[in-house]
Amino acid sequence: MTATLAVGHGHGHGHGHGHGHGQGHSHGHSEAPVAPPEVMAYLNGEPVARELLDERLAALRASDAACVLPRPDSREGRQLARWVAQVVLTEQLCLDELRRRGDDASPAPVTPLDVSTAIAVGSITAAALAGSAAVRRVAELVSADVRIPAGQLAYAADVLGEKPPADPAVPVARWHRELVDSARLEAFARWLNRVIAERVQLVRGLEHPGDSNQPDNLHRH
DSSP states (O other), X not given: OBOOOOOOSSSOTTOOSOXXXXXXXXXXXXXXXXXOTTEEEEETTEXXXXXXXXXXXXXXXXXXXXXXXXXXXSHHHHHHHHHHHHHHHHHHHHHHHHHHHTOOOOOOOXXXXXXXXXXXXXXXXXXXXXXXXXXXXXXXXXXXXXXXXXXXXXXXXXXXXXXXXXXXXXXXXXXXXXXXXXXXXXXHHHHHHHHHHHXXXXXXXXXXXXXXXXXXXXXXX
């Protein structure tokens, strides 16, 4: 699973990373708490080091993309920091999940992520999938049981002028595999929504970029 790392401002409306714990596209009135400058967030109540974010931002600004990145002290620069923080936190959460499961198996290989699926799961999740073996492995684990209902497969086959699969649980045809892959990614996105809301506490200045309560979000209601 891979995707172009385009700087967006969130997960898309199909996938915000939770709506509780100071996280997600919140429309309430709560604000993320103030944290020490060395803390970028809390995972399971434990601080996540700000240096993880600083290192990622420094790498971006040292890359070929540096010429198109906003100034760090601009609204867009602060939104970039929030966006990258969400990618880093997604990676840290998935590393935590693998430790919980005692899983050290090899992750799924990187395969292209089509544009419509990337939109469905959001730019943050797409970037995390592209850049982290741990994220791809967790996506594989939490969506392993996803199946396309026989009725939906029959309908899709009819629309495409294809024969329905002999075994709905075994995707042989390309169109069937694409349906399953898309459904699994969306299942992973839902899992992320739930688990980040349970385990992650964002902090002031590094709120979700799509949070309507933070001062740099222009999409306020």
